Amino acid sequence: MTPDQIPELLRNISYADPRILPDDPKERRGKVAMWAGILADVPYDYALQAAQQHYANSPYPLLPADIATQWRATVRDRLNRHTDPTPAADPDNPTAWRAELLGTRNAVATGRTNPVEYRAITSGDPHPDVAASLTGIGRYVPDHVRQQLAPYRPLRAERDAAIAAGRPDPLAVKCSWCGAPVGEPCRSRVVNPDGAATASRRRKPHPSRIDAASHMEGAA
Structure with a gap:
């Protein structure tokens, strides 16, 4: 989230909790700077949704740490469910390979792309061709x-x-x-x-x- 988005976020939150916006302009500028530093990695839409969920369940004032903590948990969950697909970049070009890999992970972490989960082979009955191959896996002697x-x-x-x-x-x-x-x-x-x-x-x-x-x- 950019610093320019913080005043808009606080203004939207103030519709549910007027206490979020200080009356003193100097104090308000300090609060905007503090929230901008804490929520620098959090997307605006996610922060607003987290604020809505907070006030739907709690009458207490929202702190930026509440949003940041929830965001880190969300990112951790997404990456734990993600399996890195093989990059399309040339494997002999480690710079491009790494850049594509990190780009995919960042897209998953920020919610722009859903986690890639390779679990279909263990769910339900596999295809007969796959089942025939699986019977030989793990055997010391074919x-x-x-x-x-x-x-x-x-x-x-x-x-x-x-x-x-x-x-x-x-x-x-x-x-x-x-x-x-x-x-x-x-x-x-x-x-x-x-x-x-x-x-x-x-x-x-x-x-x-x-x-x-x-x-x-x-x-x-």
Whole structure:
């Protein structure tokens, strides 16, 4: 807001609160200068609307800080909801790139442009083409690589096949028989001829673990 707009703002506010305008001309000039400094970044229309809202809810005199505080909160909210679009300027020209970026943010902050919000992809059901792409995002091993590795990872391949077929995943629960933790294959205890006991990985999970996984799936 320019200093020339402050007298008009105070005059319009005085229609709701005559106390806003001092009778003494010198005091009035000082008040105009003070308000102009505090409200330098606030658009005139916003300040007038803020004054109207103030007197619609409060009988107390309006202070310039009331308008400035509300304006900063509005700017902060707009920028928090804004996602910077890619500037059209040449990225090899950092000066033009930065100028366009700052210009867009300033337009959003002052209300000349609405915030650009990229949230449509998370609202509702995505397009089938998008959904198909999303299924692979976040996977460490893509599906086609899993198929190529299947002969070298039989346990992993069997687990993937069970999940794909809708069968319970035994490795999703701890084995009560051998104590194998979640995600680890079952173990068998083997006693060597010298009497020493070792544990070896089982190709198939223990039956009790399969039952536990079935019960867990049924409960879900």
